[in-house]
Amino acid sequence: MNKTDEKLLDEILGNNVHDADAYNIRKNGEGIERKVNPYIDIVPKEDGSGLDIYVKENTLFGIVHIPVIITESGLTDIVYNDFHIGKNANVIIIAGCGIHNDLHQDSRHDGIHRFYLEEGSKVKYVEKHYGEGKGNGKKVLNPITEITMKKGSYMTMDSVQIKGVDNTIRKTNATLYEDTTLVINEKILTNKDQFAKTDFKISLEKDNASTHITSRSVATNSSYQEFNSNIIGNTKSYAHVECDAIIKDSASVKAVPEIYANHVDANLIHEAAIGKIAGEQLTKLMSLGLTEKEAENSIIHGFLK
Secondary structure, three states: OOHHHHHHHHHHHOOOHHHOOEEEEEEOOEEEEEEOOOOEEEEEOOOOOEEEEEEOOOOOOEEEEOOEEEOOOOOEEEEEEEEEEOOOOEEEEEEEEEEEOOOOOOEEEEEEEEEEEOOOOEEEEEEEEEEEOOOOOOEEEOOEEEEEEOOOOEEEEEEEEEEOOOEEEEEEEEEEOOOOEEEEEEEEEEOOOOEEEEEEEEEEOOOOEEEEEEEEEEEOOOOEEEEEEEEEEOOOEEEEEEEEEEEOOOOEEEEEEEEEEOOOOEEEEEEEEEEOOOHHHHHHHHOOOOOHHHHHHHHHHHHHO
């Protein structure tokens, strides 16, 4: 790896990839480094399209890194990663993609991640997306996350689009069974003429399945964001969806909530708020000596933190 590769990894991981218990680094469509241990195995698919990651039952506090970096202009990379989480295992998985594009063709990564959580397992999943480069070629990221949660399992998902992504369509589909909990925190920043669309479809299939989704976004310049949520309560279940957005300049944000209660004890809530930065917030920070631009950046940083 060169310095550009290392910078991309630092942006999307925030720590040293080699410190993880197990990891796989994918660069420009190919695996370049891999590490496994007796509790976590990473197996390339026979057709070369991705990986199967196996976490053995009762594994405690395992850490897995599955980053993707792209530095080749004009490349379209599609990968299918399946995560098999054993009964009562507890694991942290950090993924995401960084694209560096200095030329004029679009670079694109579609990451399809499928999670299968066995009974009593716990997963913290973090994915970060980042783009950079001086060229006119777009940085395109289209993550798809599919989740199946068996009885008593628990999962948190932190999805962050840091900056520099020109186009993204982000899809999350989940099926929750008895006594399961799925918590999702999404943060997206767009500027210039960037486009970001998010689609959530969560099906609560068995008693006491629950989900809490929080989306915070900032759209500036002439960028556009769209948030769609489709929550289906088929039994005694609970869901709370929050969509909060700040818009600046000529940006626009659209929020489309859909909730379907197919059971008398399905308790489903959706809240959405879209607006500009409050004037009193700016005034307060500017009274402390910040310029208007510095005050705006401080508010945006705090909102997305």
